[in-house]
Amino acid sequence: MKDAAFAKFVVLVNGLVPLALLCWDAWNHQLGTNPQEFAIRTTGMTALVFLMLTLAVTPVRKITGWNFLSNFRRLLGLFAFFYGCVHLFIYFGLYQSFSIGAVAADSLKRPFIFFGMTALLVMLPLAATSTNGIIKKMGAKRWKQLHKLVYVAGIAGVLHYFYLVKADERKPLAFAAVLAVLLGYRIAKGLSPAARPVAPARA
């Protein structure tokens, strides 16, 4: 195995660690007093962490010059989507008894469900267009444009968390701060004169 392939393999294995620990805990009945709540909380948290990691790849790569980091971006994004789906599945099954109508009503009625749904729905086309073949078919430019939706997913994901907590907002605020830095970096770069195309001098 080449080093690059091995590095991806490391990311893959690490991405499965939360799932493995969750299954291990479930198998050993170590999910605590309210296992349903624990499972839905941890999968949501894990999805959010992977979403932040995905968004961190580009800024960290640019600052450090470690270009190999971009190899991991797709995998990290897919893990965010994967854990988001497990999170949704628990909500769908245990909280809404697999009733699509109830989920739809809940999504429109409650801001935190609405934002959570938004985050996942937005990630769906991103996950679906993540293969090399599709990137080629779409063309890099269009693909890149579509994948800007990940910013929407990040914002919706953090809002989802923020609207859920009762009073202790420290954790959602920490995620909001991380997100602000990651998006702020992009805005700063985008707006800085160096990044702007140089206007041709007028004669």
Added chain:
Amino acid sequence: MVIKQGGQLGDGDVTDQSVYLNRRKFMRAGVLAASVLATGWVYRRLNAPPMVKSADRPLAKVVAATEPEAEPMLGPNDLKTSFDDITHYNNFYEFSTDKESVAAAAAGFVTRPWQVEVGGLVSKPRVFDLDDLLKISPPEERVYRMRCVEGWSMVIPWDGFSLSKLLDRVQPLSSAKYVAFQTLMDPNRMPNESSDLLSWPYVEGLRMDEALHPLTILASGLYGQQMPPQDGAPVRLVVPWKYGFKGIKSIVRIDLRADEPPTTWSAYAPNEYGFYANVNPEVDHPRWSQATEQRIGDFERRPTLMFNGYADQVAALYAGMDLRANF
């Protein structure tokens, strides 16, 4: 003197390719293992590992309550929640906002000496030493459902006596229409009271008729044991038809008054938590549904009952009231 030639490497000194590759494999295995450990550690940090094993919970059979008025109120599906769960899944923000960390955070909480001051619109105001307070009436076992506003519930065998018995002692004036309660304020013993999470001390209140209702108790124990700190030692309020946050813990002051007292959660978010906070499956919390609940120990959620299943006993208190407006 013979100087040994060094520095020159012969063929025999070249690391064998297989050894080199093995070392590489070894290093990769190390990298993989270390990263997995690190990820696992981060996962555990972000998702505080719970401390109770749910499988070890012996589900006790329903035991007939000794108190006649509590007896008919448990359904066949109301199995008592285990002592472990009751004592390791607590909302007690003075100690921690993480329900499974409260037990550890409250472990050394000192509750002796302890006094409860009862005053306001009463003819015989009095400061009770805890022992005198508990002597007012022998503790009765009251097995009540407990429904948290967050959507989970338990069945808890409390030990306590009706609050009305305490109120009788101080002789409320006819002008007294409400009862206000206050938790201990001591940031040295309740660490989060030095934070601005909520405004401290925690305060709660009941209308006079609610306070005098026989189901309303002052509890000083559960499962026949002294009240554990995490559940509100040494003495707390239990109002089984209301959401759990009405059951104020570690009470130091009870005041009878003419006007509706402020309550902590409704002061924090008036649109989300009302003064009454009666369990009501038809009136949602603005952010989540109250139609169902997760009974601790069950797999599936179950429907939430009007007044937490105590409608026969308490619905009359609210006759003619708009329960949507007075949530």
